[in-house]
Every structure is written in structure tokens, then in C-alpha cells.
Amino acid sequence: EVQLVESGGGLVQPGGSLRLSCVVSGFTFSDHYMDWVRQAPGKGLEWVGRTRNKENSYTTEYAASVEGRFTISRDDSKNSLFLQMNSLKTEDTAVYFCARVDSNSPAGDYWGQGTLVTVSS
Amino acid sequence: DIQLTQSPSFLSASVGDRVTITCRASQGINNYLAWYQQKPGKAPKLLIYAASTLQSGVPSRFSGSGSGTEFTLTISSLQPEDFATYFCQQLNSYPLTFGGGTKVEIK
Numbered sequence: 668e669v670q671l672v673e674s675g676g677g678l679v680q681p682g683g684s685l686r687l688s689c690v691v692s693g694f695t696f697s698d699h700y701m702d703w704v705r706q707a708p709g710k711g712l713e714w715v716g717r718t719r720n721k722e723n724s725y726t727t728e729y730a731a732s733v734e735g736r737f738t739i740s741r742d743d744s745k746n747s748l749f750l751q752m753n754s755l756k757t758e759d760t761a762v763y764f765c766a767r768v769d770s771n772s773p774a775g776d777y778w779g780q781g782t783l784v785t786v787s788s
Numbered sequence: 789d790i791q792l793t794q795s796p797s798f799l800s801a802s803v804g805d806r807v808t809i810t811c812r813a814s815q816g817i818n819n820y821l822a823w824y825q826q827k828p829g830k831a832p833k834l835l836i837y838a839a840s841t842l843q844s845g846v847p848s849r850f851s852g853s854g855s856g857t858e859f860t861l862t863i864s865s866l867q868p869e870d871f872a873t874y875f876c877q878q879l880n881s882y883p884l885t886f887g888g889g890t891k892v893e894i895k
């Protein structure tokens with residue numbers, strides 16, 4: 668069974684940092700691209716960024732709203748995906764989801780349950 | 789960036805109704821479009837990718853069509869479990885973007 672479990676969310680002050688983790692099981696993590704997607708309270712979905720797999724040199728893509736502040740990384744040996752968030756702003760408050768990118772299409776076919784990040788003083 | 793405009797943003801329908809949701813892209817995205825369903829407090833669920841390919845396990849009452857800039861998601865006969873919010877996502881170019889969502893509620 669494919670599972671993705673996010674952790675690391677919480678309350679942080681503006682300007683602070685937080686590191687989210689996503690531990691996966693049930694599939695060969697190293698084969699897949701992975702996404703982070705967020706959803707502000709009561710709002711729609713916003714794509715945050717993507718990491719490619721080893722075959723594609725672990726390169727990354729980001730939304731303009733987080734470029735330069737957020738960094739996506741992964742540890743294939745630990746089946747883990749990370750999102751390092753620096754210089755946090757109140758508008759970064761959201762539930763953050765990790766998603767596996769389907770090998771047959773670039774869509775997210777399996778998602779975690781999400782972890783809530785609240786940026787507030 | 790490619791903007792996706794979903795319409796309507798809200799619709800009220802009855803069980804058994806045929807429902808169509810539209811997603812328009814600000815520029816051509818070939819068929820690189822996915823549709824997701826999301827229920828309150830839950831993660832999105834992939835329904836359709838490549839504009840018209842049904843994800844494994846998704847009921848056949850869901851279908852997708854379109855290419856270029858205009859796409860539709862159709863539910864042929866709405867079931868009680870289909871009341872949810874639906875999002876489109878373009879996968880043609882970075883940054884990837886989502887539509888604003890369509891909330892389907894019970895009439």
C-alpha cells in the first residue's frame with residue numbers, strides 16, 4: 668500500500684524557519700518525482716515545487732511565491748522528502764501536502780494527509 | 789505563468805444530474821491537464837490525467853475532454869459521494885498551476 672506521511676508543521680513567527688518531512692512507503696521512492704502543494708485555510712490548491720529523481724539529477728522547480736525562500740530536497744536512502752522553509756511570511760500559512768508524481772503522467776497520483784503550518788506572531 | 793479559470797466556481801445539483809465543469813487555460817497546454825476531487829479535510833484525489841485518461845479505480849461516470857485551452861470534466865450521473873470540490877491543474881509548463889476550484893453541493 669502506498670503511503671505518504673507528512674510531519675513537521677506547527678506555529679512559527681514571521682521571518683522564522685521550519686522543515687517539513689514526508690516519509691513514504693509502498694513504492695520505489697527513488698524512481699519518482701515528488702511535489703509539494705499547499706492550501707491556505709478555506710482556499711484553493713497552490714503548487715509549491717517539485718523535485719525530480721536521481722536519473723534527472725534531483726533538479727527542482729519552484730513557484731515564484733516561494734523561490735529563494737523554500738528548498739526541496741530528498742533522501743532516497745530514507746524514503747524521505749523535505750521542504751525547508753525560510754523567511755516565512757503570514758501568507759505561507761497553509762496545509763502542506765506532499766504528492767507522488769505519476770510515472771505515466773506528471774500529475775500527483777498519491778498524496779499525504781497534509782501538515783498545517785501557521786505563521787503568526 | 790499559465791492561468792487556469794474554472795467555471796462555475798459553485799454549482800448546486802441533485803443526485804442523478806449530469807454535471808459539467810470547464811477549465812480554460814490562458815495559453816495552450818496541449819493535453820497536459822489533470823482533474824482532482826477534494827473533500828473537506830482530505831487530500832486531493834486524482835481523477836483524470838492527460839485531459840481524458842481515467843485514473844485507475846475512478847468510476848466511469850467521470851470523464852474528461854478537451855485540448856489546447858479548453859477542457860471539461862463531466863460527471864454523467866451525480867452520486868452522493870461526488871459532492872466535493874474539483875480542481876484542474878496544468879502540467880504543461882512550470883510553474884504548475886491549479887484552477888480556482890468548483891464546489892459541487894447538493895440542491
